[in-house]
Amino acid sequence: MKTIRLGAGAGFAGDRLDPALELAEKGALDYLVFECLAERTIALAHRERLAGRSAGFDPLLPARMRLVLPHLRRPHARGAGFRLITNMGAANPRAAAEETARIARELGLAGLRIAYVLGDDVTEILRAAPPTLPLLDRAGTLADIAPEMVAANAYLGAAGIVDALAQGAEVVITGRVADPALFLAPLVFEFGWDWEDWDRLGQGTVVGHLLECAGQLTGGYFADPPRKEIPGLARLGFPFADVSADGRAVLGKVEGSGGRITLATVKEQLLYEVLDPAAYLQPDVSADFTEVRLEERGPSRIAVSGGRARPPTLKVSVGYRDGFIGEGEISYAGPGAAARAELAAAILRERFAWRGLPFSETRFDVIGRDAVWRAPLPPSLPDPPEVRLRVAARAGTAEAAAEVGREVEALYTNGPAGGGGVRQSVREVIAVASVLIPREWAAPRVAMITA
Amino acid sequence: MMRLAALAHARSGDKGDTSQISVIAHDPADYPFLAAHLTVERVAAHFGPMIEGPIRRYELPALGALNFVFERALAGGVTRALTLDAHGKCLSGVMLALELPDPQ
Structure with a gap:
C-alpha cells in the first residue's frame, strides 16, 4: 500500500537547524515541511519590511535552504527525493522564492521549480x-x-499548496497558511482526496497538527524526570508520519536520533493548543479529535476519526502597534533576599508615581517566587537563596518605556543592599487581534519561478 | 492529599488571551478518578485570581485525558502581556501542583 512520508523540519521560526538536516539526509522523505510562522511573526515581518530592515521573509530561510536543498533530489530507499513546503515566505513569499532560486543556482540545482502562494495578505481589504x-x-x-x-493576514487552507504541487513545484513557499494545512496539502495532492471528504481531511488535519510543532512530538516540551524520561534531548530527532490513502498514519523518526515517540508524547501534542477537541477549526475542515485512537506498534500508529463541516469564514490575524514595553531586572541574594526585592519594588512604585511616569500598566515580579506562578501561594514559604526582581511597564513611547530600566539600574546605588546584575530592555509591541472574513476575500494565487 | 502530578501529566498551550491545559492520566485506569475529582470548581480555586474569565472542561475518555480552557488567563495574550511567561507555558506545572484527595 502506498504511503506518503511527511517530515517536520521546524516547529517554529527559531527552531534548531540540525534535526532538519538529519531528516533530509536520512529520513527517506517524500515531503519536508518547515512551519515557522507564529501568530505575530508575520506582523513583525511586515514591520521590518516596511521599515526597510528586511525583505520580509524568515531570516533563517537562507540557512535552512542551504542545509537541506542539496538533498532534495537525492534518491533514497523510498523514492527519488523530497519536495519542500514552508511558510517561511512570511510577509513576502515572492522575495523568499527569489532568494531560494538564487541559493538553488549556487548549489547547482538549475531548473528547480519554486512556487509561491499569495492571497493571504488582506491588509488593504481590511x-x-x-x-x-x-x-x-x-x-x-x-x-x-x-x-x-500593521498587517492583516488570513489563514489560508491547503488549496494553494495543492495547486502548486500539481504544477510541478519542488519547493512551495507560502505566507500565512493554517499550520496543519502545510501537511494536509501534500496528502490531498498525492491521494486525490475530495475537498468534501470530511473524514480524510479530518485525519490529515490530525496528522498535520501532530507534526507541526516538530520536536514537541518526539519528547521536547515533555521531559520531566524521573516519571517522564526522554533520552537524547540534545540531539532530539524531529518526527515524520507515513500516511496511507485512508488517512491512517504511522509516526516515526530517524533511527538513532534523540528523543522518543510514545503514547504519552502523542497525546500531549494531540491536545496542544486545542480548545474544543470536537471542533478544531481550520480553513478546510472542523476536525474532531475526541475519537482519535492511538496504538503503539513499534513506532506509534494512529487512527483518526473524521472532520465535520467546513466553516464558511476565514480567520484573519491583524497585527497592530500597541505601544512599548520597558523592562528591568535586578538580583538579591542571601538572608532576606525576597524582602529586599519587595522593598525595591515598593521604592520603584513610589518613584513611578512621584515622577508621574506615563505608564498605563505596570508589573512587579519576584522571579523565583511568583513571576510565572501567579496562583495563590502557600502562606509560609522558605526564604529562597536568591531572587530576581523584574519590573515591566507599558508606555506610549520608547522614551517613556526606557525609564523602567533606568529606574531599576539606579537601585544599584539608591536601593536595598546587595542588588546586582541589572538588565534592561525596551521593545515595541505588535499586538494581534483576530477577525472572521468571508472566504471570497482571500483566495490563494500561485506563481512559479525556475532556478 | 496528593498532588495531581502523581497521577497525570500536562501540557499547556495558548490562543490569544486563552490558555489551554491538557491533563492526561499516566495510567488510563485513573481517568475516572480524575474525571470525578479534577472539577472545574477545584481547578478554579487552585488558580485563583490569575484566571479572569470562565473555565471550561472537555472530557476525552478515549485518551484518558481532560482538556481545560481558561479565558482571559494570559494578561492579554502573548503578543502584549507584561508577564514574564506570556505564553503561559509554565501553567502546566502550576496545574500539576493541585492537590487531590487520596484515591480510596
Whole structure:
C-alpha cells in the first residue's frame, strides 16, 4: 500500500537547524515541511519590511535552504527525493522564492521549480472593510485597532499548496497558511482526496497538527524526570508520519536520533493548543479529535476519526502597534533576599508615581517566587537563596518605556543592599487581534519561478 | 492529599488571551478518578485570581485525558502581556501542583 512520508523540519521560526538536516539526509522523505510562522511573526515581518530592515521573509530561510536543498533530489530507499513546503515566505513569499532560486543556482540545482502562494495578505481589504467587524477574542471592533494596523493576514487552507504541487513545484513557499494545512496539502495532492471528504481531511488535519510543532512530538516540551524520561534531548530527532490513502498514519523518526515517540508524547501534542477537541477549526475542515485512537506498534500508529463541516469564514490575524514595553531586572541574594526585592519594588512604585511616569500598566515580579506562578501561594514559604526582581511597564513611547530600566539600574546605588546584575530592555509591541472574513476575500494565487 | 502530578501529566498551550491545559492520566485506569475529582470548581480555586474569565472542561475518555480552557488567563495574550511567561507555558506545572484527595 502506498504511503506518503511527511517530515517536520521546524516547529517554529527559531527552531534548531540540525534535526532538519538529519531528516533530509536520512529520513527517506517524500515531503519536508518547515512551519515557522507564529501568530505575530508575520506582523513583525511586515514591520521590518516596511521599515526597510528586511525583505520580509524568515531570516533563517537562507540557512535552512542551504542545509537541506542539496538533498532534495537525492534518491533514497523510498523514492527519488523530497519536495519542500514552508511558510517561511512570511510577509513576502515572492522575495523568499527569489532568494531560494538564487541559493538553488549556487548549489547547482538549475531548473528547480519554486512556487509561491499569495492571497493571504488582506491588509488593504481590511482597510476597506466595514469597521464594525467584531474582534474575536476581546470586546471591540476593527475600528478600534484599524488606525494602528500593521498587517492583516488570513489563514489560508491547503488549496494553494495543492495547486502548486500539481504544477510541478519542488519547493512551495507560502505566507500565512493554517499550520496543519502545510501537511494536509501534500496528502490531498498525492491521494486525490475530495475537498468534501470530511473524514480524510479530518485525519490529515490530525496528522498535520501532530507534526507541526516538530520536536514537541518526539519528547521536547515533555521531559520531566524521573516519571517522564526522554533520552537524547540534545540531539532530539524531529518526527515524520507515513500516511496511507485512508488517512491512517504511522509516526516515526530517524533511527538513532534523540528523543522518543510514545503514547504519552502523542497525546500531549494531540491536545496542544486545542480548545474544543470536537471542533478544531481550520480553513478546510472542523476536525474532531475526541475519537482519535492511538496504538503503539513499534513506532506509534494512529487512527483518526473524521472532520465535520467546513466553516464558511476565514480567520484573519491583524497585527497592530500597541505601544512599548520597558523592562528591568535586578538580583538579591542571601538572608532576606525576597524582602529586599519587595522593598525595591515598593521604592520603584513610589518613584513611578512621584515622577508621574506615563505608564498605563505596570508589573512587579519576584522571579523565583511568583513571576510565572501567579496562583495563590502557600502562606509560609522558605526564604529562597536568591531572587530576581523584574519590573515591566507599558508606555506610549520608547522614551517613556526606557525609564523602567533606568529606574531599576539606579537601585544599584539608591536601593536595598546587595542588588546586582541589572538588565534592561525596551521593545515595541505588535499586538494581534483576530477577525472572521468571508472566504471570497482571500483566495490563494500561485506563481512559479525556475532556478 | 496528593498532588495531581502523581497521577497525570500536562501540557499547556495558548490562543490569544486563552490558555489551554491538557491533563492526561499516566495510567488510563485513573481517568475516572480524575474525571470525578479534577472539577472545574477545584481547578478554579487552585488558580485563583490569575484566571479572569470562565473555565471550561472537555472530557476525552478515549485518551484518558481532560482538556481545560481558561479565558482571559494570559494578561492579554502573548503578543502584549507584561508577564514574564506570556505564553503561559509554565501553567502546566502550576496545574500539576493541585492537590487531590487520596484515591480510596
